Amino acid sequence: MLQVIRQSKPYDVCIIGSGAGGGTAAKVLTEGGLSVVMLEAGPVLNPEEDFEEHVWPYELPHRGADVGGRARHELNTEFMAPNGFWEIDGEPYTTAPGSSFRWFRSRIEGGRTNHWGRIALRFGPADFRAHSTDGMGDDWPISYEEIAPYYDKVESYIGVFGSKENIPNAPDGVFLPPPRPRCTETLVKKACDQLNITCIPSRMAILTTPLNGRQACHYCAQCGRGCLTASNFSSSQVMIPPAKATGRFTLLANAMARELVVGKNGTVEAVSYIDKTTRNEKQVRAKAFVVAASACESARLLLNSRSASFPNGLANSSGVVGRYLTDSVGTHVAGYFPQLEKMPPHNHDGVGGMHLYMPWWKFGQKNDFLRGYHIEFGGGRNMPSVGQFDGVCAQHEGYGVSLKQQCRTSYGAAIGFSGRGEMIPNEKSFCEIDPTVVDKWGIPVLRFHWQWGENELKMASHMQETFRAIIETAGGTVLANPSLALEPEKAHVSEVAISEGGTIIHELGTVRMGNDPKTSVLNKNCQAHDVKNLFVADAAPFVTNPDKNPTLTIMALSWRTSEYLLDQARKGEL
Amino acid sequence: MFANSVSRRDVLKSLGMGAAVASALHTIPAQAAEFIHNQIAAEKAKATTGAYTPKFFPPRQYKTLQSLCETILPADADCGGALEAGAPEFIDLLTSENPEYQLKLGGGLMWLDSTCADRYGNAYLDCTSQQQKEILDLIAHRKNAVLDPGLSQGVVFFSFLRDLTADGFFTSQIGIQYLGYVGNTYLRDFPGCPPVPGV
Numbered sequence: 001m002l003q004v005i006r007q008s009k010p011y012d013v014c015i016i017g018s019g020a021g022g023g024t025a026a027k028v029l030t031e032g033g034l035s036v037v038m039l040e041a042g043p044v045l046n047p048e049e050d051f052e053e054h055v056w057p058y059e060l061p062h063r064g065a066d067v068g069g070r071a072r073h074e075l076n077t078e079f080m081a082p083n084g085f086w087e088i089d090g091e092p093y094t095t096a097p098g099s100s101f102r103w104f105r106s107r108i109e110g111g112r113t114n115h116w117g118r119i120a121l122r123f124g125p126a127d128f129r130a131h132s133t134d135g136m137g138d139d140w141p142i143s144y145e146e147i148a149p150y151y152d153k154v155e156s157y158i159g160v161f162g163s164k165e166n167i168p169n170a171p172d173g174v175f176l177p178p179p180r181p182r183c184t185e186t187l188v189k190k191a192c193d194q195l196n197i198t199c200i201p202s203r204m205a206i207l208t209t210p211l212n213g214r215q216a217c218h219y220c221a222q223c224g225r226g227c228l229t230a231s232n233f234s235s236s237q238v239m240i241p242p243a244k245a246t247g248r249f250t251l252l253a254n255a256m257a258r259e260l261v262v263g264k265n266g267t268v269e270a271v272s273y274i275d276k277t278t279r280n281e282k283q284v285r286a287k288a289f290v291v292a293a294s295a296c297e298s299a300r301l302l303l304n305s306r307s308a309s310f311p312n313g314l315a316n317s318s319g320v321v322g323r324y325l326t327d328s329v330g331t332h333v334a335g336y337f338p339q340l341e342k343m344p345p346h347n348h349d350g351v352g353g354m355h356l357y358m359p360w361w362k363f364g365q366k367n368d369f370l371r372g373y374h375i376e377f378g379g380g381r382n383m384p385s386v387g388q389f390d391g392v393c394a395q396h397e398g399y400g401v402s403l404k405q406q407c408r409t410s411y412g413a414a415i416g417f418s419g420r421g422e423m424i425p426n427e428k429s430f431c432e433i434d435p436t437v438v439d440k441w442g443i444p445v446l447r448f449h450w451q452w453g454e455n456e457l458k459m460a461s462h463m464q465e466t467f468r469a470i471i472e473t474a475g476g477t478v479l480a481n482p483s484l485a486l487e488p489e490k491a492h493v494s495e496v497a498i499s500e501g502g503t504i505i506h507e508l509g510t511v512r513m514g515n516d517p518k519t520s521v522l523n524k525n526c527q528a529h530d531v532k533n534l535f536v537a538d539a540a541p542f543v544t545n546p547d548k549n550p551t552l553t554i555m556a557l558s559w560r561t562s563e564y565l566l567d568q569a570r571k572g573e574l
Numbered sequence: 575m576f577a578n579s580v581s582r583r584d585v586l587k588s589l590g591m592g593a594a595v596a597s598a599l600h601t602i603p604a605q606a607a608e609f610i611h612n613q614i615a616a617e618k619a620k621a622t623t624g625a626y627t628p629k630f631f632p633p634r635q636y637k638t639l640q641s642l643c644e645t646i647l648p649a650d651a652d653c654g655g656a657l658e659a660g661a662p663e664f665i666d667l668l669t670s671e672n673p674e675y676q677l678k679l680g681g682g683l684m685w686l687d688s689t690c691a692d693r694y695g696n697a698y699l700d701c702t703s704q705q706q707k708e709i710l711d712l713i714a715h716r717k718n719a720v721l722d723p724g725l726s727q728g729v730v731f732f733s734f735l736r737d738l739t740a741d742g743f744f745t746s747q748i749g750i751q752y753l754g755y756v757g758n759t760y761l762r763d764f765p766g767c768p769p770v771p772g773v
Contacts, residue, residue: 052710054758057745063664065741068672072741180766187773219761339772346768349757385749389740397715399646399736404655404752409739413755475772 019111023235042107050391090440110236162315223352330499373421381412419463508539661742682731
């Protein structure tokens with residue numbers, strides 16, 4: 001039996017989603033004096049109980065492989081911070097015939113910031129002027145100069161390590177000192193120097209010195225498990241606590257937003273949500289709404305919010321909600337480096353991620369594809385884990401003491417290289433409401449359409465060539481994909497070297513900004529053209545998807561949007 | 575001595591404080607680390623004493639599994655092997671939860687016994703050690719499946735079992751020690767790469 005519960009007094013602002021964008025908005029808005037209620041579709045986070053920091057694999061019966069070994073070769077192992085999934089029971093999504101797309105979702109306070117790679121790169125000036133630079137796609141309605149002060153604010157608050165480099169279109173930020181390189185990184189940097197590929201300290205949201213009451217990193221390389229000392233950034237541990245401290249913040253956990261309800265004056269007056277613990281439908285009212293549920297989830301909410309005044313979905317008079325969906329271009333090659341066999345035993349952990357990376361080093365040059373990519377790489381003597389020795393076993397084969405010794409010899413001597421490149425939006429990649437499928441809460445689900453363009457395929461093959469050149473220059477050999485060894489008939493798969501859509505987890509652009517209400521949903525303040533008390537504060541507003549991971553820009557943009565909202569509130573415009 | 579009410583977070587916090595800062599715990603990192611590991615072990619290791627009762631494999635198949643695991647990664651002069659590392663228990667647990675593993679491993683063990691019966695007149699465990707070596711040498715290498723397609727199912731089975739045995743061994747305490755992994759600890763500073771020839 002559905003029961004609609006309404007509170008008497010509306011909050012100033014309702015934020016939907018507690019990740020990078022929602023968390024930033026909560027901090028800025030509550031500290032600015034507004035009362036805020038936040039809906040999170042998952043439970044509250046309890047680091048003390050939820051995190052598997054410093055747990056050894058042999059301390060878990062499944063050794064990290066999870067029930068039935070389902071986490072072998074998957075991102076979400078048993079060690080990972082809670083509730084990040086490729087598939088959620090009872091909450092499906094569909095793909096159109098001929099399309100392939102995977103959607104990673106986190107149902108937990110803090111959202112995907114509990115699981116992200118902590119790579120914190122600023123977009124560059126050209127990234128906001130894509131159309132003006134090469135004629136493809138569109139320009140953003142804001143410039144780098146307009147968002148730069150917010151990058152400063154975010155970095156100063158959350159802490160990002162890095163180094164000042166003055167690289168074109170990869171702006172420096174407010175940086176903490178970077179950690180020293182590992183052996184694998186020293187080796188790769190030397191090869192990059194020979195090849196004139198820029199290789200510099202990475203830029204990651206991990207503290208190398210104490211900051212704002214948080215401790216410095218203790219170098220256990222386990223950021224993805226969650227950090228009990230909050231030495232890395234997550235919204236749950238860094239953005240939400242200051243919001244709570246204001247006394248003006250209410251978190252509604254296990255609250256799955258279903259529909260934004262429009263009042264007679266054409267503004268949003270409430271959000272209807274399912275309380276997952278009771279299965280009751282409830283409503284919460286506010287004067288303004290900040291949707292930050294993740295790009296595709298935000299698009300879904302708007303498309304599911306149909307009314308007489310918005311028959312195609314809320315704020316969707318342009319029809320572009322769900323369109324312009326992009327992900328990063330990804331591909332991967334691993335190499336084997338015999339000289340790493342000679343490493344003496346030493347602690348190779350470092351931070352939870354790379355200490356060095358390669359920003360796009362051919363900016364402004366004439367290349368056989370538009371835009372660019374950066375290179376991430378990692379390897380070495382990480383904590384042993386399930387699936388890690390498949391490759392050695394496939395290559396060495398046999399059994400016995402020689403296999404055991406071969407595993408030890410080759411342990412830590414492999415390095416993997418991954419590209420992260422810019423996809424240009426195309427008409428064939430978008431999400432929409434599936435006309436026939438609802439989730440277990442009764443909410444219509446998304447259906448994805450996906451196709452990479454020529455430019456992305458060219459870029460991926462350039463990545464492959466580059467990784468091979470780096471591996472060979474560094475004295476290594478390219479490792480064949482061990483899974484192909486047993487199934488040579490699948491070898492052709494490796495010719496299509498590009499990642500499956502969505503799997504880089506940089507999906508964005510589905511509720512985009514722009515100056516023209518006919519071709520965009522939001523104005524330059526991420527406020528809906530059609531609905532003045534509706535804002536979007538995740539990666540849905542992005543106009544381009546440059547080769548820089550989106551999270552830092554989500555936070556900078558959300559901070560800017562929230563300050564605009566505060567200003568509107570002060571002027572009595574809410 | 576630590577009180578049980580001391581949390582992992584408290585211990586970790588104490589690690590981040592300089593010597594001059596008063597710490598309620600007066601711990602040094604090594605003690606704190608050990609404490610945390612002991613605490614986790616107590617949390618996680620529930621009633622692991624006594625002989626292991628297989629959840630999926632019937633007793634005789636489980637014995638074959640144990641024998642194969644130990645043959646794949648045996649004890650040697652350096653340390654114990656897959657048996658001591660608990661690989662068979664790990665594999666049995668996963669298999670009990672996964673129908674695909676049940677087919678691959680349960681069926682694979684049946685294939686091995688049938689093939690041994692055809693060739694030698696006995697199930698694998700009852701074969702001589704020379705016969706056991708002969709059949710394993712055949713199914714432990716992909717090229718033999720090309721030469722004799724009748725072996726290809728055995729090659730696929732053995733390859734999968736080898737991967738899972740490596741999982742079980744190298745994620746065990748002795749396996750991790752054998753590899754020489756020395757991380758998962760608490761450093762105030764990351765020292766970087768020691769001198770390595772060619773690096």
